[in-house]
Amino acid sequence: MSEDVHLSQICMDFGSFRAVNNVEVTIKPGEFFSFLGPSGCGKTTILRLISGFMEPTQGAVKIGGKDMKGIRPNARPTALIFQNLALFPLMPVWENITFGLEVRGVSKEKRRAKAEELLQLVDLHDSADKRISQLSGGQKQRVAIARALAVEPKVMLLDEPLSALDLKLRQHMRAELRAIQKRTGVTFIYITHDQGEALAMSDRVGVMSQGVLQQVATPQEIYNNPVNGFVASFVGENNVIQGKVASVNGGMAQFETAKGAFHAKLGASVGLGDQAKLFVRPEFCSLQPTNETKANSIAVEVTEIAFEGNFVNVFVRDNSGDTHMVQVQNDPSLPPPAPHTACQMVFNPESCMILSEAATSRHGH
Amino acid sequence: MQELIRRYGISLSVIMAAMTAFWLLALVVIPNLVLFKFSFRLYLPVDQLGGPNDVYTLKNYVTFFNSPIHINVFFLTIVYSSLVTLICLIITYPLAYILAKVLKPTDTATFFLVLLIPLWVSEILRSFAWFIILSMQGPLNAILTGIGLIDKPIRWISGFQSVVIGLVYAYILFMLFPIYNAIQALDTNQIEASQDLGASTWRTHWRVVIPHAKPGIASGCVMVFMLCAGSVVVPTTLASTNSRWFTEIIQQWMFEGLDWNVGSAYAFLLLALCILFVSLVMRVLNVRLVDIAK
CATH class of the missing domain: 1.10.3720.10 (MetI-like)
Structure with a gap:
């Protein structure tokens, strides 16, 4: 039904530019795996390497244990959903869906039946004979998914297929995609720059930057225990403080900064005496009165309050003029302090991390 | 046309339109119409032009189908x-x-x-x-x-x-x-x-x-x-x-x-x-x- 995908020490060069640098990862059968990163990080190149439109400069793509070298896209057990979907505008919906069967010589009656079946699966009824131009964005999306599923791929590759949809529909299609993936059990490899999408849908996420795979882990792990500053700042919001590791005690460390000393978790690639950064998520910070100075605190003054509905972003400024953000739950009985209030920003040592910059060279993972 | 005038002014627009019209009419339409008229008349000596033999006919076209x-x-x-x-x-x-x-x-x-x-x-x-x-x-x-x-x-x-x-x-x-x-x-x-x-x-x-x-x-x-x-x-x-x-x-x-x-x-x-x-x-x-x- 589904196969694993093993990217073995993959490098991809375009001239002197290395788009993908030594990527090593195994995507498990039936897994929903996302490559997350900013544009130009090499994630689309990875997708093209798996689908066969490019061959890696070094390393190998293995699907189900089989080396894909020299196997053209039309002979690989993958199906790609393009960013712009690339539906065939001159064919009706059902011919689009069964194009992959047509090229395999399946009879027209069988194809028609298969199209109806797949249209049911993607929840698109009575559209078999419509033209592509008659469909809405979400419906086109479903046709593209059905077209890819029709060839019964072992691995489904998705290149930011939701990016053209509006917010509501995008959220709906997220759930839909996830459900289809669970129903069919096909390995999904999903490319996105949208962290919300990656975290919400994936079993595991691979965060990429500058061609290097920075971290591969579950969404929770990525968010709560990022391996470096890039992952921490690309996924979610942070308050960042520059400083130096003063002492180490197990997994914890004393971090000295211009704003004072803090106790924090020590990240993977940071050691004693290193220059690094302290990352604290806004929702792990709280604001407290100044009457009693707490550990891991910065004296601040509230500058601005942004009400977001279910939570409130409180912007504060410390003595050296840097702005931080504190996120508090919306609670009418406990309103956040008013602007110009002096208070202290406090965070738990367990919920802040000392991290280095992103890995850009050939560090294995 | 209004776009043309807005962009190039009235005089230049008129010149351009006139030249296009001249090209179409004088060099394409009229010569073709003249030839079209020719094709329905007979090739006659000059002194018979306008005479009783100078009539409109399909004879020229028939020549083709008879050959x-x-x-x-x-x-x-x-x-x-x-x-x-x-x-x-x-x-x-x-x-x-x-x-x-x-x-x-x-x-x-x-x-x-x-x-x-x-x-x-x-x-x-x-x-x-x-x-x-x-x-x-x-x-x-x-x-x-x-x-x-x-x-x-x-x-x-x-x-x-x-x-x-x-x-x-x-x-x-x-x-x-x-x-x-x-x-x-x-x-x-x-x-x-x-x-x-x-x-x-x-x-x-x-x-x-x-x-x-x-x-x-x-x-x-x-x-x-x-x-x-x-x-x-x-x-x-x-x-x-x-x-x-x-x-x-x-x-x-x-x-x-x-x-x-x-x-x-x-x-x-x-x-x-x-x-x-x-x-x-x-x-x-x-x-x-x-x-x-x-």
Whole structure:
């Protein structure tokens, strides 16, 4: 039904530019795996390497244990959903869906039946004979998914297929995609720059930057225990403080900064005496009165309050003029302090991390 | 029109409009109407003009249908124009695809320049160049015998083959550009999607690229066919003893027979029959005129 995908020490060069640098990862059968990163990080190149439109400069793509070298896209057990979907505008919906069967010589009656079946699966009824131009964005999306599923791929590759949809529909299609993936059990490899999408849908996420795979882990792990500053700042919001590791005690460390000393978790690639950064998520910070100075605190003054509905972003400024953000739950009985209030920003040592910059060279993972 | 005035001012706009109107009316519409009128009147000595014999008649058109030789030449003109169109299409389609989708855009510019340079030379000179190339003692025979591909020189200028070669060369770019434009407008993702779904190269062309390029192919075919059927220079320059082109007959009526009336009738017959033929082919291939105009 589904196969694993093993990217073995993959490098991809375009001239002197290395788009993908030594990527090593195994995507498990039936897994929903996302490559997350900013544009130009090499994630689309990875997708093209798996689908066969490019061959890696070094390393190998293995699907189900089989080396894909020299196997053209039309002979690989993958199906790609393009960013712009690339539906065939001159064919009706059902011919689009069964194009992959047509090229395999399946009879027209069988194809028609298969199209109806797949249209049911993607929840698109009575559209078999419509033209592509008659469909809405979400419906086109479903046709593209059905077209890819029709060839019964072992691995489904998705290149930011939701990016053209509006917010509501995008959220709906997220759930839909996830459900289809669970129903069919096909390995999904999903490319996105949208962290919300990656975290919400994936079993595991691979965060990429500058061609290097920075971290591969579950969404929770990525968010709560990022391996470096890039992952921490690309996924979610942070308050960042520059400083130096003063002492180490197990997994914890004393971090000295211009704003004072803090106790924090020590990240993977940071050691004693290193220059690094302290990352604290806004929702792990709280604001407290100044009457009693707490550990891991910065004296601040509230500058601005942004009400977001279910939570409130409180912007504060410390003595050296840097702005931080504190996120508090919306609670009418406990309103956040008013602007110009002096208070202290406090965070738990367990919920802040000392991290280095992103890995850009050939560090294995 | 208002946009034109806004952009260039009233005086320049009027001049431009007047020049276009002059070109259309004085150089296209009126001469054709005069010839059209000619085609229904008889070729009479000057003293009989305006006399009782100067009447409107279909006699000039009937002349054609009473002349089996002329009908045969017309038929051959249509057949060989179609052949030239087909050869142009076969050569051009892969070339257009490579230029539009395979080569890097920077290289494409160079290729187009190379393709266009011969077009700067007049059609007469290009036909004459082919006359030299194809002659018995010409470079083509010299090369082919030189590399041992043939034992003795081939008589290229015989039958219709030299005319066909010359016409293919003269009009091939009129086929290339519309097809190139059509293929270039195709989203490359569609080609990749087809491959990704398992289609062979051949099938991808048949089901995705060619249907998309059909208006361009049709427009190129119509253009090349009409240019071929109406060509005078190439068929006369590269003619052999037994290759007559319909335009040559028109020319004979007009400039050797000095009978402009029958000549005009033949010219309009050529136009009408070509339009009929093209419409029929378009009907069969299910292409509409609006697709071509795009």
